[in-house]
Amino acid sequence: MTTPQVQRQIVYRRPKALNDVPTHYCPGCTHGIAHRLVAEVLDEMGVIEKTIGVASVGCSVFGYNYFECDFVEAPHGRAPAMATGIKRVIPDSIVFTYQGDGDLVSIGMGEITHAAARGENITVVFINNAIYGMTGGQMAPTTLPGQKTTSSQNGRDVKRMGYPIRMSEMLATLDGASYVVRRSLHDPANIRKAKKAIRTAFEVQHQGLGFSLVELLSTCPINWGMSPVEALKWVEEHMVPVYPLGDYKVSPTVAALRIR
Amino acid sequence: MAKELLKGNIAIAEAAIRAGLEAYFGYPITPQTELLEWMSKRMPELGRIFLQAESELAAINMVYGAACTGARVMSSSSSPGVSLMMEGLSYIAGTEVPMVLVDVMRGGPGLGNIAPSQGDYFQMVHGGGHGDYYPIALAPASVQEAIDLTVLSFDLAEKYRSIVFVLADGSIGQMMEPAELPEMRPMKKEYPAWATRGAQGRPRNILTSIYVDAEDEEQTNLRLLRRWKEIETNEVRYRAYYLDDAEIVVVGFGTAGRVALSAVRTARAQGIPVGLLRPITLRPFPTQQIRELAKQAQSFLVVEMNGGQMLDDVRLAVAGQAPVDFYGRMGGVVPMSEEIEREIQRLAHNPVPLYADVRQAWMQRLLQTKTKGAW
Numbered sequence: 001m002t003t004p005q006v007q008r009q010i011v012y013r014r015p016k017a018l019n020d021v022p023t024h025y026c027p028g029c030t031h032g033i034a035h036r037l038v039a040e041v042l043d044e045m046g047v048i049e050k051t052i053g054v055a056s057v058g059c060s061v062f063g064y065n066y067f068e069c070d071f072v073e074a075p076h077g078r079a080p081a082m083a084t085g086i087k088r089v090i091p092d093s094i095v096f097t098y099q100g101d102g103d104l105v106s107i108g109m110g111e112i113t114h115a116a117a118r119g120e121n122i123t124v125v126f127i128n129n130a131i132y133g134m135t136g137g138q139m140a141p142t143t144l145p146g147q148k149t150t151s152s153q154n155g156r157d158v159k160r161m162g163y164p165i166r167m168s169e170m171l172a173t174l175d176g177a178s179y180v181v182r183r184s185l186h187d188p189a190n191i192r193k194a195k196k197a198i199r200t201a202f203e204v205q206h207q208g209l210g211f212s213l214v215e216l217l218s219t220c221p222i223n224w225g226m227s228p229v230e231a232l233k234w235v236e237e238h239m240v241p242v243y244p245l246g247d248y249k250v251s252p253t254v255a256a257l258r259i260r
Numbered sequence: 261m262a263k264e265l266l267k268g269n270i271a272i273a274e275a276a277i278r279a280g281l282e283a284y285f286g287y288p289i290t291p292q293t294e295l296l297e298w299m300s301k302r303m304p305e306l307g308r309i310f311l312q313a314e315s316e317l318a319a320i321n322m323v324y325g326a327a328c329t330g331a332r333v334m335s336s337s338s339s340p341g342v343s344l345m346m347e348g349l350s351y352i353a354g355t356e357v358p359m360v361l362v363d364v365m366r367g368g369p370g371l372g373n374i375a376p377s378q379g380d381y382f383q384m385v386h387g388g389g390h391g392d393y394y395p396i397a398l399a400p401a402s403v404q405e406a407i408d409l410t411v412l413s414f415d416l417a418e419k420y421r422s423i424v425f426v427l428a429d430g431s432i433g434q435m436m437e438p439a440e441l442p443e444m445r446p447m448k449k450e451y452p453a454w455a456t457r458g459a460q461g462r463p464r465n466i467l468t469s470i471y472v473d474a475e476d477e478e479q480t481n482l483r484l485l486r487r488w489k490e491i492e493t494n495e496v497r498y499r500a501y502y503l504d505d506a507e508i509v510v511v512g513f514g515t516a517g518r519v520a521l522s523a524v525r526t527a528r529a530q531g532i533p534v535g536l537l538r539p540i541t542l543r544p545f546p547t548q549q550i551r552e553l554a555k556q557a558q559s560f561l562v563v564e565m566n567g568g569q570m571l572d573d574v575r576l577a578v579a580g581q582a583p584v585d586f587y588g589r590m591g592g593v594v595p596m597s598e599e600i601e602r603e604i605q606r607l608a609h610n611p612v613p614l615y616a617d618v619r620q621a622w623m624q625r626l627l628q629t630k631t632k633g634a635w
């Protein structure tokens with residue numbers, strides 16, 4: 001009997017920038033996918049040794065356990081201010097924040113807006129899952145009209161609780177913002193697009209072109225009370241119409257950027 | 261360097277710069293603003309970082325980020341702004357990174373006013389943020405001392421990986437006095453091993469104030485406490501005036517201490533055996549020194565520009581060995597030397613009983629004098 005000669009090739013492996021530890025995320029949560037995409041980009045760019053991550057308060061609070069780079073952990077909402085402090089002192093470092101929608105849109109609205117307005121040369125990975133995950137599923141500023149959460153149990157009544165905030169659209173109005181886009185993590189095609197956007201955002205920073213932010217529509221199956229598959233579908237059917245995917249700000253210098 | 265006529269706020273700013281300040285983040289608020297303005301001009305001139313933040317909340321977190329890189333970093337503010345910084349200060353304490361904050365105190369609570377006050381003693385000295393932590397608090401009583409303590413504050417912050425407050429009341433910030441600035445120090449080139457500056461040729465560093473396991477948090481609390489004990493042993497600073505044979509001991513810090521000194525001098529000239537202890541470190545507090553004095557003193561008089569916030573610390577130090585009386589002005593009013601002198605006279609002739617309600621009695625005296633229109 002002859003064994004056939006099989007050519008073996010590794011097509012998929014853990015990025016070097018990602019630690020070999022199990023995460024604390026719930027099954028089916030897209031935080032894990034977002035982490036992986038960021039890690040792949042750090043690997044590809046070969047910048048892990050000069051990267052400093054800023055974790056925020058939310059489910060990704062332990063993000064620092066998963067990345068193989070220096071990390072700090074900010075108070076709730078303040079990650080862009082901490083990132084500013086680091087980046088100003090070490091301008092040739094790569095500094096990114098990783099923030100949820102409660103963190104970035106609610107309590108941290110001031111810090112993110114002013115970091116963008118200053119054109120702070122940092123990269124923001126913004127996870128929009130339309131809910132407060134960590135504290136058990138309360139309403140976020142991004143919660144959809146009518147969406148049930150533990151603090152809007154009959155559904156978000158926009159008359160009393162206000163309307164969702166479209167952060168990318170808002171930040172895109174600021175002259176200081178260079179690259180602001182929204183992508184989604186609900187299927188492989190969109191994940192590939194998200195990866196490309198994250199890569200672009202880090203390149204923008206690497207080349208000193210200013211503030212970059214990638215908003216990622218994300219799932220929270222646990223607090224939405226759905227299976228992981230239902231949750232992905234819910235993103236596509238309910239979130240994307242309220243938060244349309246697209247490029248909201250691409251400054252001329254960023255548009256001219258060629259990524260190898 | 262020769263003495264020059266310097267405004268307190270600017271002297272503090274320039275002293276910090278000469279002590280090797282790498283980055284300043286702040287937000288305008290009276291009576292501190294000249295400090296920020298000076299930084300805005302000088303820091304960029306020297307190729308260093310100045311950034312006017314969108315709020316004190318942002319400013320303290322920018323400081324937090326920069327402190328994580330091991331850089332010499334500071335902010336400055338005044339009372340309401342410092343209140344807003346408390347969350348960040350607690351995180352900085354929990355992360356054990358060094359930083360300096362100058363508080364040029366004004367009248368309060370609330371928006372209060374912009375007149376000089378010492379109303380932030382509780383908030384600063386006993387740590388206004390949440391959790392167990394122990395900031396160092398230095399209280400200058402002159403422009404020269406503000407310069408010297410600002411320089412010292414950076415060294416202490418780095419030595420103990422601690423928060424250091426320079427607690428100046430509005431008059432220290434606003435007044436002009438002849439003072440001497442230090443030489444410009446060279447910038448530091450080496451950064452501590454814990455700093456998050458990029459994991460080049462070493463394992464990654466993580467700086468966080470999270471200890472999910474209660475046992476781990478307790479270990480951290482203990483580490484902070486042990487470091488604090490070391491600070492208590494090494495760093496108590498105070499000035500003693502006419503204390504050798506003092507039967508009445510006045511205790512006051514900053515501007516109140518300075519005004520008290522002239523009252524003490526006048527009373528001395530009249531033959532009253534009175535002296536002054538002026539704490540320079542409000543934290544660590546000169547507890548032992550006061551306890552020693554309590555053995556010889558008939559009574560103590562605490563003088564403050566607040567409603568008696570340091571009073572409790574003096575009482576704890578005296579530990580019932582002698583009565584501790586109180587005199588204060590609040591809301592941004594600076595006491596006159598004559599008022600304190602009158603208090604010393606009163607104590608010399610009519611000492612209070614050991615456990616009298618001195619705060620109540622003081623309020624009554626204030627009220628009476630006010631209604632009599634003596635001031």
Ligand SMILES: Cc1ncc(C[n+]2csc(CCOP(=O)(O)OP(=O)(O)O)c2C)c(N)n1
Nearest residue numbers: 057058059076100101102103131132133134
């Ligand atoms: C000052 C402060 N307020 C409130 C909290 C409690 N808290 C922790 S996480 C969180 C919400 C996080 O939600 P989000 O940013 O959407 O992230 P997710 O958990 O969904 O990933 C809140 C309110 C806190 N830690 N600090």
Ligand code: SF4
Nearest residue numbers: 025026029059133220
């Ligand atoms: S609570 Fe929601 S956001 Fe948090 S880990 Fe679980 S699924 Fe993800």
